[in-house]
Amino acid sequence: MDVSLNWLKEYAPFDCDIKTFAEDMTMSGSKVEVYSTEKDKIRNVVVGKVVSLDKHPNADKLTVCGIDIGSEEIVIVTGAKNLTVGDLVPVALDNSLLPCGKEIHAGELRGVMSNGMLCSLGELGLTTHDFPNAIEDGIMVLDEEWPLGTPIEKALGMEDYMVEFEITPNRPDCLSVLGLAREASATFSVPFNEPKPQMPQGEDDINNYLSVKISDTDHCMRYAAAMIKNVRVKPSPRWLRERLRVCGVRPINNIVDITNYVMLLYGHPMHAFDHKYVKGNLIDVRLAKTGEEIMTLDGVQRKLNENMLVISDSEEPIAIAGVMGGEYSGVYEDTNMVVFESACFDGPKVRYASRQLGLRTEASGKFEKGLNPDNCWPALAKAMELVVELDAGDVIGGVIDVYPSPRSERKVPLNADKINEILGTEIAKSDMEKTLVSLGFKVEDDTVIVPTHRYDIAKDAVTQYNDLAEEIARMYGYNKLPSTIMKGTATARLTERQKFTKDVIGYLLGLGFYEIETFSFYSPKNFDLLNVPADSSLRNPVVISNPLGEDTSVMRTTAVASMMNVVQRNYNSRIEAVSLFENATEYHVVEGEELPKEVEKFIMAVYGQNKDFFFLKGAVEKILWALNIEDVKFVRNRQNTTYHSGRCADVVVNGAVVATIGELHPVVLNNYGIKTKVCVCDLNGEELFKYVGGARQYKQLARFPAVTRDLAFVCDKAVANGDIIDIIRESCGEYLESVKLFDVYTGDRLEAGKKSLAYSLVLRDKNATLTDAVAEQCTGAILDNLRKIGVFLRT
């Protein structure tokens, strides 16, 4: 909301500099975003009088002007042709600055010294809308008398400030000069001089020309109309144009300017239209009928539906209520009689039509917030007063005002204790009363009467004291309220699950992984990149109905895709090696459930030297160990099409799959344009959490010596290390302390298709020194059992 500072002062005569004004208004609840003034953009431009005009001695197209600027007479060379001796003109002196950013310096023009420049409208940042008597191309000639040498910003009314307020949605009353003036009067403790416009008397009777009917009283609270005839369309006077210009509204003509002026003053949109196009002399406010259409003022044919409120004549809609008028709802050259509409429509209804039609206007923006129907009358009266003042036409007698159920004033008990309880203060009741009165409330016998323009207050009985508390607190000053430490104690700690997440992240950091953060949505194309089968449930994501684009269209069902986009980015940036992880959420549709299941994942990805399947497997093993998770198996997974079918495993704990780990399928790598191996682990935090062990129990340090045995075996390449280790464990029972694979060999020294695996075993008896006999018994059992699956001692 852009407002003129001088206009505010007209109703609230505060006296302070602009900076204090902005700060104090902000602190009392009307936030000033910015303020600016045209005079800051102008320097050294004054009113001058043309005293002589001579042809330039060396240039046909130039004129040498003698200009009287009060203190002296100077010479300026101009190319303009519209000047005559005696004209008052804006003179940019040497070292001056113009609103367009141009700096002017004295200089020679074809041999004649020019001591500045005469300005056009455009050079002063103005248009013919602002000064209708001036011309566009040529020097601006002032149409008022000013002492010579007067700063131009004064002469042209550029000294006012534009103040931009951020108005919160609960305060539609502040979308107006009067609303903000009321706030200013309370903030600076100055009177609020509310205007009291009187409807002018006129000849004739409006009822001869118009009747108004509200068919939908639920959504049209009030419809008031006044009329004028013999309309005289012309430019508005300068004071009016200036007010509009500072508020950022372009002056058009007196009729349009009056409606805009009133809209700014009361925050109440008004509509003026040619009576001739109202068929049947009837205005009916009703819901649109199925199939009805309207050509709006902007020339677009729009389809209406039965949820949209329209203004209709006896035949068809002539305006979409509160949004925009129909194609003939303006004032034209041949217009004689004009209807001024001042109505109040239901906010949500206006919002609906505006949304559905994709048509947001100044009016709809205001109506949406819910306006005060009590403003319809003063706004209309003010408009008619202006018609008279501006001689814009002849007011027709009478007013039509349909207001079926007037808005009533709400009443709230003034309960000072309750308010102090909310704020933690001890503000006196009398001070509260004073504050409320300064904001337009009335207080009678300890009852606060809420003015109808404050419909945000006491909407609901349970919140009424909070509403009043805010009014009092913001005027008292939020920063003067005490600061206290809450009474009572509270203990807080992480839940087991939160601690688990924190721990896993800690382990990953310790293992050298970098954490990433990615978006939770992406394009469904990611499923193709990951080679996800057509019938996979991953391809059934939560779909966003109004995405910004394809990249934000579905919620991720696999965070591996998000990870791969990051891997790809880094690979393309020629990063040689990465270890990355994300503590990611996935969103899985669950049949029969309203909301998807949100699953916590830890996605890891590595590439680079030595960062292969086993690197990642080692990391996962360390994490599982740290979580005290036992009974972990890596089970080959050939089904997952994202991964290399020979280099992928499920991590199984207690029979449940908690993670999938593997090298990405060459096809997938190719899809991402990555020419190095990438390994990924997709770890399900929720599943894993179920198996987290408690605190590890200390085991007594060994008191008896161990026996070490190294054994090398030969077997077919297909035999799995895991199977051999299982057999070694079973064969040794409690004597086996550890077994470790330390060498794998395939090559010339073995038969084709064979490999050799060498293990180092540590055998120990907890209660005695292990004898050779027991050690031999163990190795014997190992050899016997391994022989059964075709694994033989290497000789």
Next chain:
Amino acid sequence: MKQQLENIRLSSLEQIEKAATPAEIDEIRVRVLGKKGEVTAILKQMGKLSAEERPVMGALANEVRETVENALAEKLVKIKAELMEKQLVEEEIDITLPGNEFEMGKRHPIQLVLDELKEIFLGMGFSIAAGPEVELDKYNFEMLNMPKSHPSRDTQDTFYITENIVLRTQTSPVQVRTMLDQKPPIRIIAPGRVYRADEVDATHSPLFHQIEGLVIDENITMADLKGTLEAFVKNMFGPETKVRFRPHHFAYTEPSAEMDMTCFKCGGKGCRLCKGEGWIEILGSGIVNPVVLESCGIDSTKYSGFAFGMGLERLTMMRYDIDDMRLMYENDMRFLSQF
């Protein structure tokens, strides 16, 4: 004999003086003082001496032995010290050579800031609550005093799944769920991802992180809100930080306030970061609207509370002087490795 002993003393001390290694010292010890050494050899001749001379010579011999022994011991300490010194000099390294390359993981900057916030609020007795990101409109808006037609919804461009399911635009639905599940007293923070239909640019992202807090108890006041948030800011940004509260409007709080803190870069003098104002807007807050309490089944005549919320990306960008929000979701190693 006396002369012989004196000679031994002199020559031994001379040799000891020249000795440069522990082996040489040992060799002298054996040669002079050993069982078959020079001093022993002389003592063997004691028999030839008169009864008067014997104790005198004996004493002299002992004195010589003691002198030599002391000299040997002293010299050995000196030699060892010299050798140690020599070894240390030889073993000197170029300490400016690079250290070993350890792979140390890095936390994402957003999470670093979040960790800090969690730590502060845990210390103040706030538990950490979480809830779904794909959320019912009911919890994200309606129960927070924002019915479908509410104009406040305009300021939060919402991603819809269906008419009744949204991507949460704030972490406030976690507050609603907590109030529905839990009886007061309540003291929680709810950090998490939130979504708004904003195109990506240097300061906007359709996905960002919020952290909200909620306190519900008997007799909670606006003064408590101020005290708690001031304590938080001083914890997070240093004890010299000042805050100010400005009136604002949120549908789910009344009274509502926005909180500014003194710019941590210029300390309030005004700079580029705070656009010359000296203040930086940091969070929104307010007394929980009793309408919200009631809709969550909490008796608003008995309990009151306050709530607050802030954006993590903004805090992170301020803390690390990051000028483009996009960097945080691109995850370039050259960016991540800086934290």
